[in-house]
Amino acid sequence: MFPNRFEYRRPGSLAEAVQILAENPDAKLLAGGHSLLPAMKLRLAAPSTLVDLSQIEGLRGIAANGALTIGALATYNQVHDSAAVRQAAPMLADTCGIVGDPQVRVRGTLGGSLAHADPAADLTAVVLALGGEVTVVGSGGERTIAADDLFVDLLTTSLAPEEIITEIRIPDLAGAKMAYEKHEHPASGYAVVGVAAVLAMGDGGTIRSARLAVTGATAKATRLSSAEAVLAGKTVRTETIAAAAAAAADGLEINGDLYASADYRRHLVGVLTRRALERATG
Amino acid sequence: MSAILDPTRKLVGQPIKRREDPRLIAGAGAYLDDIKLTGMVHAALVRSTSAHGRIKSIDAGTARGMPGVLAVFTGEDFADLNPLPGAWTAGGVQNNVNTPRVLAIGEVHQVGDPVAVVIAENAYQAADAVEAVAVEYEDLGVVVDAKKATEDGAPQLHENAPNNVVLKWSCGKEAAEVDTALAAAEVRVQQHLVNQRLIPTSIEPRGSIGRYDPGTGDYTLWTTSQAPHVMRLLITAFVMGIPENKLRVISPDVGGGFGCKIFCYYDMALMLALSKKLDGRPVKFFEDRSENYLTTTHGRDHITDVEIGATKDGRITALKVDTHANLGAYFSTIAAGIPTTLYGRMVAGCYKIPNIRVDVTAVYTNTAMVDAYRGAGRPEAAFVIERVCDLVAGATGVDPAEVRRRNFIQPEDFPYDTGIGMLPYDSGNYEPALDRALEIVGYAGLRAEQAARRERDDRKLLGIGLSSYVEVCGVAPSKWIGLPGEGWGAGLWESANVKVHLTGKVVVTTGTLPHGQGHETSFAQLVADELGVPYEDIEIKHSDTLGTPFGFGTYGSRSAAVGGTAIYKSVAKVREKAKKLAAHMLEAAEADIVWEHGRAYVKGSPDAAKTIQDIALQAAVAYDLPGEMEPYLDETTYYDPPNCTFPFGTHVCVVEVDRETGEIALQRYVAVDDVGNVINPMIVDGQVHGGIAQGLAQALYEGAVYNDQGELVTGTMNDYAIPKASMVPTYELERTVTPSPTNPMGVKGAGEAGTIASTPAVANAVIDALAHLGVNHLDMPITPEKVWRAIGGGAS
């Protein structure tokens, strides 16, 4: 439980942070620390330098203007308590209220969760289903990465080593129906399987488009494209939901572990898809 | 805090808030890792990555040159220290004892075995240097399963233990006799039961600080122990070969133990020996959670086959139990007593069963040592017999509550001898606890609801699980438990000294000690009542071998029944002496002295009373004492009880099981316990709460798993699921009170009852929910996936 030796830096600006990252290839950003520090204590991660983001201004704000903008350093609790988030994307606010335990929610950040890309994290699937995107700043300047392009593999994102997520944007989803359903691991609290569903509604109760994403079952948060295809253009009916649930796990490469086999996770993907759709539309 | 100065108010039975809590909650306690001594250095261990190997080489060259590193030692450097002692062998049978050394020499037998120790100026440097020590092993083959370990061709761990058998032990009738009874039974059931391995997970891990005084040759050990006096004895007499008086052992505040802190561990003697090698610099070792999970003892791990015979109306006529108990890589301090005396002799539970036979094979495997863990043998026994009751219910169609009722030992049968070598159960009245539990939970209504849901084919099935338990606490009579009997290497008495100082303040020193139980509060309540002094004037001192009389420690829910009685008797002695002195002071005959709430007066003249404080002053200044009376009110008792105590009760758990996912929701939990007389009901409730949580966690969440290489797969709290507050239901607690005749206070013990009762209650509830689907057993932890599969999920 004693990490390897490391340097600690606390830059006052993004530019300075980017520079430290560029100069120290083994450096790591420190946000809430609730993924990074446990890994360091177990000596599974041994960064040469920790770059603490906490003194950089402007990374915590939450603003709504049709679309929702959330600073990367906003904590789970801040997102959960934000009226703007609750209004624009209630599923996001709700999910931030069930991550880990109170200590985790006080310190853990939305940006940190997305950057860490834990295969069982909650917010990865939620932001993916919401069609979110992240703004990142690096030595090449600023760019935007859609959540669809952010998660590459187990604990791997498309961020360049010296890029920093500065904010998360959720598009205007007025009128959308959404819900996240999770089967929680009894030890870690992470998602054994979690399914987030967002339905953009058209006229007369038809589903204009659907975005569904799963976490926990696969190496990275993944869209449930078969279920989405079933739902698009249909009206909300029990049979439609059942058909989407039945198709949900199609094409997924599902992992198993000591707690839950791949078979069982596959089953949960279907059940939780149905439950998420029922709750979203209920 | 409200003052409890009024000595006429009876405190025993009052839910007084624990006096130790403000200190502990506010962070003002001193746990082992809070202790910092001048000149202290830090030890970290190089641990085996091989589960069974011959050490080919250890290269510490790089480590020795690293910043802050003072020394690196290996096992050979401590060849003069004996292996750790096995203190409790199973009575009457051969025990093939193999205990660990402070550091392994030659061979390792589990992942995590300490093979070298690094000493550095700080803990970070020590941890860095540990990584730089290179050790090579020759693989000797690994076995982790207790049954496979006994098969021919399995890797052999220790030379003196062929087929890895530590011991074979049995109790009850001859096998043939029980077989005959089984053959004659109207109903027969067989079941394979696995009581999975658990990791005790005290929130404070373990550790030691050793200090050697080169001037006097004395040693001091601070260690996270439930039994400092016993550690002193074992470390000096058995490991180091020095006189007992050369070592002082101090248990500071101890953050939970659940049994795993009873035992003699490698770090204790090692830190002392290291301090001597370092000319007296204090040396600290404190394990991290990963090390705790790897090498601090585990619990349970039984594989059992039961055969049951019963009548058609649910009376159990014969029970045959065959258990393989996995003891891990070595023989831990009291490991042999757990699956024998405390398990085998308790399998009758609260039932009259005419024919019982228990066979136990204890086995070495390449896993962490297994020893007492909260309940220690009794949870394993309760799990067997309470599953048996439900299996009989299933096979006969008799309601599970009725099966229990029909087989109960009756009130008039006490003291009751189960015929399998346990001491006679002291007292009991099992049916009222069962009735009350059923009444609180609304049993009939729940059965109707269960049937209705089944009828409607509801997604959420209802399950009701019962567990009527009896357990054994206050384990003692030295002549029963000791070497010639049950094999414990010493007696199991307890001691206490009570002094009333000149100022009237009372200091009690006890051999037993708390590691979370609240002794300082409960014992002070007891003394306040018995001596008639204000609660605030009483101090309970413990946990330091310097200044407390010898005690065997805190485990087996024995502190109140054995240690408390030692206090009670010392107080009585003080009172007797005080009465004598009061008679002298009041110029009256002792027979005419009335003692009331700490005041002594001549019958009929209460106004001219001498208070205990007056008397204590007189006793201390000693200007005017009668006859041969010695000064001071100061009395000690060494108390060896005539019997154990046998708490009991019935727990009922109600679960909802989601047929779709197998998810289990705990709906209700009702516990009606009988722990005899209660000193502090709030503390007892707390013990029951924690106990139930730990027990239900075995049923649903916890389970230590090794892979075939002997690596602990559940090596972190991310994988090993101890229950969080959000995972346990609200407990509905009540008590019946059947005082124990064993001790004058009538107390039994409450520290483990919750754990013992709850595992089968919860397991039975889940299985009950699925009974109509043909499920009659599920192995623990009963995870959603297991449920899902049991009812056909994933079948196609």
Ligand SMILES: Cc1cc2nc3c(=O)[nH]c(=O)nc-3n(C[C@H](O)[C@H](O)[C@H](O)COP(=O)(O)OP(=O)(O)OC[C@H]3O[C@@H](n4cnc5c(N)ncnc54)[C@H](O)[C@@H]3O)c2cc1C
């Ligand atoms: C006990 C416990 C339980 C938990 N339970 C859950 C759970 O149920 N569900 C769940 O989803 N998570 C859970 N977590 C993880 C938690 O949500 C973490 O807080 C989160 O995964 C990481 O966020 P952080 O702010 O703590 O990031 P950190 O730990 O500080 O960083 C994580 C990684 O992201 C990088 N990083 C951080 N911020 C940025 C940024 N702005 N730009 C680029 N890279 C960045 C860091 O360099 C690091 O590599 C749990 C954690 C703990 C300790």
